[in-house]
Amino acid sequence: MIAETYDVAIVGGGPAGLSAAIELKRRGVEKVALCERGAEAGGIPRHCGHPPFGMREFGRILTGPTYARRLVAAAAATGVTILTKHAVVHAGPDGLLTVATPAGIQTIRAARILIATGARETTRAQLLVPGVRPLGVMNTAALQAFVYQEGRVPFRHPVIVGSELVSLSAILTCRSHGIRPVAMVETEQEVQARPAFFALPRMLGVPVMTDAQVLAIEGSPRVTSVRLRLAGGTETALACDGVIFSGRFIPEAALVEASALALDLGTGGPVIDQHGRSSDPNIFAAGNMVHPIETAGHCWDEGRRVARVIAAGLANAKDAEPDKTPGRRIIAGAGLKYVVPQRLTPEGKGTAPTLNLRALGAARGRLILSDGSGTVLRTQNINSAPKKPIRFPLAGLDLAVDSSDLQLRLEPRP
Amino acid sequence: MTAFGDPVDAVIIGAGIVGCAMARRFSLEGASVVVIERAPDILSGASKANSAILHTGFDAPPGSVELQCVQAGYDEYMQIRKDFNLPILDTGAMVAAWDDSEEGRLPELLDQALLNGVADARLLSRAEVLAREPALGAHVRAALLVPREVIIDPWSAPLAYATQAKALGAQFRFNAGLLSARLDGRLWHLELPAGTVTARSVVNCSGIHGDTVERILLGEAQFEIRPRKGQFIVFDKAAAKHLRTILLPVPTARTKGVVLTRTIFGNLLVGPTAEEQEERERPDVTRPELDMLFAKAVELVPALAQAQVTAVYAGLRPASEEKHYRVHSLPEKGYFCAGGIRSTGLTAALGIARHVHGLWAQSQAASGKPTVAPQTFTLPNLAEHLPRDWQTPGHDGIVCHCEMVTGREIEAALGSPLPPGDFGGLRRRTRCAMGRCQGFNCLARLASLTEGRLSVPIAPEVDR
Numbered sequence: 001m002i003a004e005t006y007d008v009a010i011v012g013g014g015p016a017g018l019s020a021a022i023e024l025k026r027r028g029v030e031k032v033a034l035c036e037r038g039a040e041a042g043g044i045p046r047h048c049g050h051p052p053f054g055m056r057e058f059g060r061i062l063t064g065p066t067y068a069r070r071l072v073a074a075a076a077a078t079g080v081t082i083l084t085k086h087a088v089v090h091a092g093p094d095g096l097l098t099v100a101t102p103a104g105i106q107t108i109r110a111a112r113i114l115i116a117t118g119a120r121e122t123t124r125a126q127l128l129v130p131g132v133r134p135l136g137v138m139n140t141a142a143l144q145a146f147v148y149q150e151g152r153v154p155f156r157h158p159v160i161v162g163s164e165l166v167s168l169s170a171i172l173t174c175r176s177h178g179i180r181p182v183a184m185v186e187t188e189q190e191v192q193a194r195p196a197f198f199a200l201p202r203m204l205g206v207p208v209m210t211d212a213q214v215l216a217i218e219g220s221p222r223v224t225s226v227r228l229r230l231a232g233g234t235e236t237a238l239a240c241d242g243v244i245f246s247g248r249f250i251p252e253a254a255l256v257e258a259s260a261l262a263l264d265l266g267t268g269g270p271v272i273d274q275h276g277r278s279s280d281p282n283i284f285a286a287g288n289m290v291h292p293i294e295t296a297g298h299c300w301d302e303g304r305r306v307a308r309v310i311a312a313g314l315a316n317a318k319d320a321e322p323d324k325t326p327g328r329r330i331i332a333g334a335g336l337k338y339v340v341p342q343r344l345t346p347e348g349k350g351t352a353p354t355l356n357l358r359a360l361g362a363a364r365g366r367l368i369l370s371d372g373s374g375t376v377l378r379t380q381n382i383n384s385a386p387k388k389p390i391r392f393p394l395a396g397l398d399l400a401v402d403s404s405d406l407q408l409r410l411e412p413r414p
Numbered sequence: 415m416t417a418f419g420d421p422v423d424a425v426i427i428g429a430g431i432v433g434c435a436m437a438r439r440f441s442l443e444g445a446s447v448v449v450i451e452r453a454p455d456i457l458s459g460a461s462k463a464n465s466a467i468l469h470t471g472f473d474a475p476p477g478s479v480e481l482q483c484v485q486a487g488y489d490e491y492m493q494i495r496k497d498f499n500l501p502i503l504d505t506g507a508m509v510a511a512w513d514d515s516e517e518g519r520l521p522e523l524l525d526q527a528l529l530n531g532v533a534d535a536r537l538l539s540r541a542e543v544l545a546r547e548p549a550l551g552a553h554v555r556a557a558l559l560v561p562r563e564v565i566i567d568p569w570s571a572p573l574a575y576a577t578q579a580k581a582l583g584a585q586f587r588f589n590a591g592l593l594s595a596r597l598d599g600r601l602w603h604l605e606l607p608a609g610t611v612t613a614r615s616v617v618n619c620s621g622i623h624g625d626t627v628e629r630i631l632l633g634e635a636q637f638e639i640r641p642r643k644g645q646f647i648v649f650d651k652a653a654a655k656h657l658r659t660i661l662l663p664v665p666t667a668r669t670k671g672v673v674l675t676r677t678i679f680g681n682l683l684v685g686p687t688a689e690e691q692e693e694r695e696r697p698d699v700t701r702p703e704l705d706m707l708f709a710k711a712v713e714l715v716p717a718l719a720q721a722q723v724t725a726v727y728a729g730l731r732p733a734s735e736e737k738h739y740r741v742h743s744l745p746e747k748g749y750f751c752a753g754g755i756r757s758t759g760l761t762a763a764l765g766i767a768r769h770v771h772g773l774w775a776q777s778q779a780a781s782g783k784p785t786v787a788p789q790t791f792t793l794p795n796l797a798e799h800l801p802r803d804w805q806t807p808g809h810d811g812i813v814c815h816c817e818m819v820t821g822r823e824i825e826a827a828l829g830s831p832l833p834p835g836d837f838g839g840l841r842r843r844t845r846c847a848m849g850r851c852q853g854f855n856c857l858a859r860l861a862s863l864t865e866g867r868l869s870v871p872i873a874p875e876v877d878r
Contacts, residue, residue: 037815038855087804087812087815102807102810103808104805104806123851123852125726125852126723128699128726129699130701131698131699132696132697133699138853139851141855142855142858143858145859146861146873149858149859150859150861152861153873154858154861216698220696221870222874254652254850
């Protein structure tokens with residue numbers, strides 16, 4: 001039974017999905033539904049109770065929850081149908097969405113689908129961290145949901161594992177709720193966010209330990225300590241009552257997998273072209289699911305861009321049957337974790353995109369873009385922290401010359 | 415010292431799989447029962463970490479108590495499962511041979527299966543194996559197929575046994591580790607942290623602590639538990655498409671070896687390791703062993719190289735210094751023991767319960783008590799391949815999205831006759847937070863939903 005038909009159905013009510021919904025309505029798309037599986041839309045910013053959010057979107061600095069509320073209000077004001085407690089479990093090639101709702105399973109039909117289900121942090125289990133499994137081990141987002149949404153403090157003296165931006169967000173969250181982190185532990189040799197940011201833990205007296213391995217989590221029923229091997233080989237035990245595994249974001253890609261869309265091993269998300277189109281021409285993707293992980297502002301901007309493509313396609317009968325040629329593949333070569341988009345399609349070739357990529361570890365050296373014959377098309381010097389987003393503009397290159405695979409690689413500085 | 419009521423017919427020590435099945439059998443036969451458990455919930459020891467396979471007994475020692483109990487347990491499970499809405503995933507199992515020497519052992523395994531009455535076991539050629547399981551590593555040589563080995567829900571089954579026992583009048587006392595015991599004439603007085611239980615007999619189902627408990631009761635133990643740690647990796651649901659049949663190794667003298675199997679929850683599971691150790695309280699996971707398991711899974715099914723890990727866990731199996739079950743009794747003291755149930759306990763529990771109850775009944779002067787009419791009820795289905803609550807209208811929204819657990823299911827578990835005592839118990843009853851995000855999205859919500867309702871709360875403090 002088909003409950004409702006829409007022009008566009010968006011899956012996921014975070015910044016990317018909300019901004020896409022708003023933009024679609026602004027561009028005259030009549031029926032736009034946004035399916036949010038939670039009880040309210042807004043996404044991850046809902047439980048980041050600290051600034052800075054909203055500079056790019058609203059021209060001022062907001063906390064996460066305020067930012068999320070504003071986006072939701074803007075979407076509602078433009079006439080987006082926001083369907084909360086609607087969990088999409090399958091997206092079919094025929095534009096059919098299978099949706100779990102409190103009223104049972106419903107089917108929604110949409111001419112176009114945009115998947116914007118975001119990303120989550122890697123779990124302790126995925127990292128194969130040794131030890132026992134007590135209460136008090138969680139990701140940053142779970143901690144933030146505890147304190148900002150449920151008004152609860154799960155621990156008082158946690159160890160933070162990870163040193164990305166979100167790890168610093170974890171420190172801010174802790175400090176605003178009387179939680180005093182015992183240490184910040186990074187398994188890699190250097191901190192993963194910009195080194196200057198680590199003035200924050202230093203100022204708060206939280207030691208930052210790089211090149212340290214977690215030997216075991218101990219305690220029952222709650223965490224009592226974390227055993228570490230520090231850089232240099234010394235073993236130590238930190239008394240603590242919790243462990244926060246922060247960062248190492250991976251896409252929330254269960255729907256993409258269930259719907260048999262092509263997956264990129266580098267991002268863990270769907271393969272997309274420069275317009276955000278997946279391997280199914282009617283299904284698009286945007287936000288942190290396609291590039292773990294960027295700021296909310298970046299996702300918001302991307303949602304708008306993909307919405308424009310979708311709106312234009314719907315408005316233009318010629319584009320109603322989009323070009324299904326696979327286009328030119330872009331391969332992440334040596335030294336790179338991923339490159340997004342993974343394909344360049346001929347349509348709209350006037351707008352050469354900027355590639356979004358991540359290095360494996362710190363990015364210091366030269367990025368080299370070459371074509372199928374090995375000819376170097378462009379190079380760019382780079383020097384950035386390990387998890388920092390890297391941009392590689394293609395503007396000015398004529399990429400329609402042939403259809404061979406493009407390869408981008410990182411040549412480390414000697 | 416508080417005395418908990420009148421003397422009962424039997425105290426069952428330990429609410430693992432065997433203790434739950436024992437409580438059910440004794441209650442069904444009309445005995446009054448108290449179950450004492452040191453942990454806050456049932457299934458808190460070895461029983462929470464198994465491979466969830468219902469075994470046929472094809473490879474059990476011929477003529478053994480274990481074989482008898484496995485087969486009786488298998489039959490009884492199949493007989494009662496529909497009454498309780500307990501699922502099976504009908505997969506069959508293959509003992510796969512990967513080299514000459516293993517292939518050479520398959521005929522004797524077939525002989526043993528036939529001798530054990532598993533008449534439908536048969537050998538498969540390499541081509542047949544690969545036709546059935548195309549994702550297997552190409553170096554597979556042959557296999558023994560055991561069609562009736564199936565996968566079950568390893569937590570709902572014992573929960574059903576315990577809940578039925580409770581419905582028939584059995585009492586459960588949690589956080590009730592045995593401190594000391596005294597046999598006074600014909601009555602046992604068992605001292606617990608919160609009082610004393612008095613009973614005419616004691617059934618030791620204490621798993622990893624079986625010998626310790628026997629020593630407390632009798633002053634000495636006839637057997638010695640030698641804990642055997644088993645670590646497991648659960649792969650994400652996307653990995654389950656690579657395998658249908660339970661994949662067993664050719665067993666060694668010591669262990670059934672590393673199994674690769676689907677779970678009834680839609681995942682793929684590899685494990686267990688078999689690590690002898692002294693430690694009884696700390697089932698930790700360790701990196702080299704997890705790496706070994708991952709590599710083993712990839713060796714068996716190469717496509718798993720890309721698989722995502724959902725969970726890792728370890729359990730301590732109550733192996734003893736001998737390979738067989740340690741079932742024995744001192745009827746004159748009213749003492750009965752089901753010990754050393756090291757690996758087939760999930761299947762055998764119902765059979766072990768019948769066997770031990772039989773020993774107990776023989777010892778009773780007047781065994782005139784009638785069999786009680788069973789109180790049956792259905793458990794919520796947690797199996798992925800069968801209809802789940804989220805598919806039924808009227809649930810209060812989904813709390814855990816990875817495992818699609820509804821608010822209604824959480825509430826039902828918290829309000830059930832045997833409610834969870836801790837977060838692990840809630841997870842085992844509902845699957846909440848057991849999925850790929852491990853609580854990233856739902857942990858905080860669950861802490862609020864369970865406030866004041868778990869004896870060990872998820873988060874200790876409230877900040878309002």
